[in-house]
Amino acid sequence: MIPFVLAGLAVLLAWVAPGLMARRKDFRRAPRSALVAWQAVSVGGILAALAAAPAAIPLVLDGDDPLRHLGLVLVAVLVSALLIVRLLFAGHDVGTRLRRVRSDHRQLVDIVAQHDERMRILQHPTPTAYCIPGRQSRVVLTQGVLDALPADQLDAVIAHEDAHLRGRHDLLLEFFAVVTRAVPGPLRSEEALGEVRLLVEALADRAAVRRSGEVATARALMTLAGSRTPEAALGVGTTAPVRLRLLADGPPSPVLPVVAYAFATVAATLPLLLLGLAWR
Amino acid sequence: MPHSTSAPRLGDLERVVMEHLWEASASGGASFEGATVREVHDRFEGEREIAYTTVMTVLDRLAKKQLVTRERDGRAWRYFPADTREALTAQTMLRTLDDMEVTDRRTALLHFLDGATTDELADIKAALAEIEARAEGDPGTAGSDGRRSMIRRR
Numbered sequence: 409m410i411p412f413v414l415a416g417l418a419v420l421l422a423w424v425a426p427g428l429m430a431r432r433k434d435f436r437r438a439p440r441s442a443l444v445a446w447q448a449v450s451v452g453g454i455l456a457a458l459a460a461a462p463a464a465i466p467l468v469l470d471g472d473d474p475l476r477h478l479g480l481v482l483v484a485v486l487v488s489a490l491l492i493v494r495l496l497f498a499g500h501d502v503g504t505r506l507r508r509v510r511s512d513h514r515q516l517v518d519i520v521a522q523h524d525e526r527m528r529i530l531q532h533p534t535p536t537a538y539c540i541p542g543r544q545s546r547v548v549l550t551q552g553v554l555d556a557l558p559a560d561q562l563d564a565v566i567a568h569e570d571a572h573l574r575g576r577h578d579l580l581l582e583f584f585a586v587v588t589r590a591v592p593g594p595l596r597s598e599e600a601l602g603e604v605r606l607l608v609e610a611l612a613d614r615a616a617v618r619r620s621g622e623v624a625t626a627r628a629l630m631t632l633a634g635s636r637t638p639e640a641a642l643g644v645g646t647t648a649p650v651r652l653r654l655l656a657d658g659p660p661s662p663v664l665p666v667v668a669y670a671f672a673t674v675a676a677t678l679p680l681l682l683l684g685l686a687w688r
Numbered sequence: 689m690p691h692s693t694s695a696p697r698l699g700d701l702e703r704v705v706m707e708h709l710w711e712a713s714a715s716g717g718a719s720f721e722g723a724t725v726r727e728v729h730d731r732f733e734g735e736r737e738i739a740y741t742t743v744m745t746v747l748d749r750l751a752k753k754q755l756v757t758r759e760r761d762g763r764a765w766r767y768f769p770a771d772t773r774e775a776l777t778a779q780t781m782l783r784t785l786d787d788m789e790v791t792d793r794r795t796a797l798l799h800f801l802d803g804a805t806t807d808e809l810a811d812i813k814a815a816l817a818e819i820e821a822r823a824e825g826d827p828g829t830a831g832s833d834g835r836r837s838m839i840r841r842r
Contacts, residue, residue, distance in 0.1 A: 502795075506795060506796050509796040509797075510796050510797070513780075513783060513796070513797065515699060515702075515753070516776075516780050516783070517780060518699055518702075518703060519699075519702055519703045519706050519755065519776075520706075520773060520776045520777045520780055521777075521780075530777050530780060530781065531773070531774070531777050532777050532778065532781050534781060536781070536799065536800070536801075537799070537800040537801075538797050538798055538799040538800060539797070539798050540796075540797055541797075541798060550781070565800050568800055569798070569800060572798045577798065578795070578798065581795045581798075582795060585795050608798075621823075622819050622822075622823065623819055623820055623823045626815070626816045626819045626820075627816065628800075629801060629812070629816075630812055630813070630816050632800060632801045633801055633803065633804035633808070633809065633812055634804070634809060646801075646802045646803055646804050646805065646808060647801070647802060648801055648802070648803070648804040648808060648812055649804065649808045649811040649812055649815070652811070652812045652815035652816060652819075653811070653815050655815065655819055656815040656816075656818040656819050656822075
């Protein structure tokens with residue numbers, strides 16, 4: 409029975425839960441704990457998938473000596489091993505590509521941009537700001553953004569990008585990109601990556617608020633939102649309206665993070681508990 | 689670690705060499721006939737201790753990255769910037785926006801903002817008005833207008 413529960417749990421955590429969680433928009437107000445919950449669900453899904461076949465072994469053996477069913481034991485181990493290989497491949501694929509894109513871009517920026525003590529300035533009128541994560545990270549601003557924003561709003565933007573780099577938000581995004589890639593097509597949920605992207609932005613916005621206050625952060629968002637052509641044609645939702653709404657709504661009730669952490673604990677440990685039960 | 693201060697020496701040189709080529713090409717105008725490794729090397733005389741072979745390596749790397757083009761001139765190569773600095777900057781900007789598949793790009797570089805549609809702008813304005821109204825009612829949380837910026841303005 410337990411192997412089927414585990415398999416069901418894997419599908420639940422990889423496929424059903426992301427959709428449900430993405431609809432619980434109030435958790436966006438507690439982005440840090442929500443991110444923990446998202447990671448726990450992903451890790452839990454992986455663990456459940458890995459544990460399903462090994463959990464079936466005691467069922468098959470039914471008290472017999474494992475050596476007498478060596479073939480079946482091997483099959484169970486092989487199934488889990490294949491899953492791990494699939495994950496490793498996805499990790500390698502996504503990781504290599506991201507590192508190459510970042511490194512190419514960083515080299516280009518280092519050559520064309522002006523060097524400030526802490527950042528790179530592109531001589532370009534479009535107001536934009538971004539960071540290139542990685543071991544040799546960079547914060548990149550355009551002359552356009554320096555011209556468009558007053559000092560405190562600019563500080564908010566820089567604090568936001570610094571928060572991405574300091575918190576290694578790129579690793580979070582990479583993890584979810586890898587998991588998304590590793591899950592087979594029909595079971596894949598793109599919602600996780602999209603929601604995590606938004607939560608990471610909301611988290612970085614909080615660093616901006618701590619640095620420059622809500623008003624300056626909100627105004628910076630407003631100015632930059634109005635200055636760029638959106639990617640609506642590419643079917644990508646923008647994060648600006650949600651982030652401003654989060655700033656306007658203020659901090660959540662203290663219960664929310666507690667619920668998120670409790671949920672995270674259950675999602676990550678349930679597969680291991682079930683595996684333990686199967687082998688008892 | 690963020691903001692490593694010790695940029696790799698070769699990358700640093702690539703920038704200096706590109707800047708030199710851009711300057712030379714701008715001051716030479718239409719009659720600019722490229723620069724040889726020797727000319728670039730001479731340019732650094734008295735400023736930096738750079739070996740001739742290093743300049744050669746740097747120009748070679750820049751050629752591989754398609755940032756410079758070169759033409760044979762007898763036994764030497766003459767190097768030209770492939771594009772003006774402005775054009776390359778514009779290209780860099782475009783690459784952050786258009787070049788890669790969307791998912792990849794959005795994971796590779798973290799933008800402060802990904803733009804907004806006209807409809808969204810209305811929502812954004814409404815939320816901003818709420819925040820501003822609340823701040824006016826409670827000046828303690830109004831932020832830090834006029835605080836000195838962390839960055840030197842140009």
